[in-house]
Amino acid sequence: MKAIVYQATGPSSVLQLQDRPLTEPGPGEVRVRLVVSGVNPTDWKSRAGTGGRKLDVTKVPNQDGAGVIDQVGAEVAGFSQGDRVWLWDVAWGSNEGTAQEYVVVPAHKVVALPDAESFDTGASLGIPALTAHRALTSNEDGPATLSPGALAGRTVLVTGGAGAVGHAAIQLARWAGATVITTVSGERKAELARRAGAGTVINYRKDDVVRAVQEAAPGGVDIIVDVNAPANIDADLHVLKTGGTISIYAANPGESLTVPIRESMTKNVRYQFILTYTVTDGQKENAVAGVAAALAAGALRVGEEHGLPLTRFTLEDTAAAHDAVEQGTIGKVLIDVTPPP
Secondary structure (H helix, E strand, O other), rough: OOEEEEEEEHHHHOEEEEOOOOOOOOOOEEEEEEEEEEEEEHHHHHHHHHOOOOEOOOOOOOEEEEEEEEEEOOOOOOOOOOOOOOOOOOOOOOOOOOEEHHHHHHHHHHEEOOOOHHHHHHHHHHHHHHHHHHOOOOOOOOOOOOOOOOOOOOOEEEEEOOOHHHHHHHHHHHHHHEEEEEEEEEEHHHHHHHHHOOOOOEEOOOHHHHHHHHHOOOOOOEEEEEHHHHHHHHHHHHHHEEEEEEEEOOOOOOOOOOHHHHHHHHHOOOOEOOOOHHHHHHHHHHHHHHHOOOOOOOOOOHHHHHOOHHHEEEEEHHHHHHHHHHOOOOOEEEEOOOOOO
């Protein structure tokens, strides 16, 4: 089978196409024929590493993907050969990612993909949707798992609503009954955020964000899903309700956040830092369940018409796909691995 591998960290040029033998699934595992692999910022950052470091083992990149179960190992219940599935955290704690034609994974990292949903949608979930779910459920008195009405009566502010996590947060929050406000940097991104379902869209380059949010939510917002807390912290504290939560899921290497202590104390602010890989097992199970339910309900959609444009590459061009994500391509970058059944 064909696979993209790297044996040292560094620029995208370390990624090489290689022929590898198929691996048989062991007990509790399934083998999946990948149709589409999704690329996230975490994928190129892991590959880049500290740069030039020789690895002890060969690695295959990419965490997310969707495809068809090719073989089922012993002690696996609920899955059969030919089932359509989406995958999460494939390369976390493993050397095998989704940038290859077949991958063997633990069965608990495999989730049914409804017949009505595309492999593109399945490959776009994983990191973004599970991160967004945790961000929306991290407030102390909130639901552990999202469902219709779970966020009814609450207002959510999503900064960077045109990004993959922001897009998922808008769709999940809307599905759960929240009022959604988002900020973006331009008119094209504003239109994408509206297509995703945001009720109020604010261009932070042109508008007074604090005033615009306060006009849309006079009582303040309950949850902020923040892509750039160092830049947004002052505005966040102005618009957050007393007892509200700021969920922070992104940062540049070495970046720090200066927290205004008195202002945070006055509002009894909860700061929740999120890395989806290291949430508790219960939180991950809740996120997978919530995302799967939203997917089954048709609430998670991708593509230009749903606010998340797709940019496609072939498996052979995985390096270019990584570069596209690193360069900030709007929407979702996908890799076509094998033809759909």
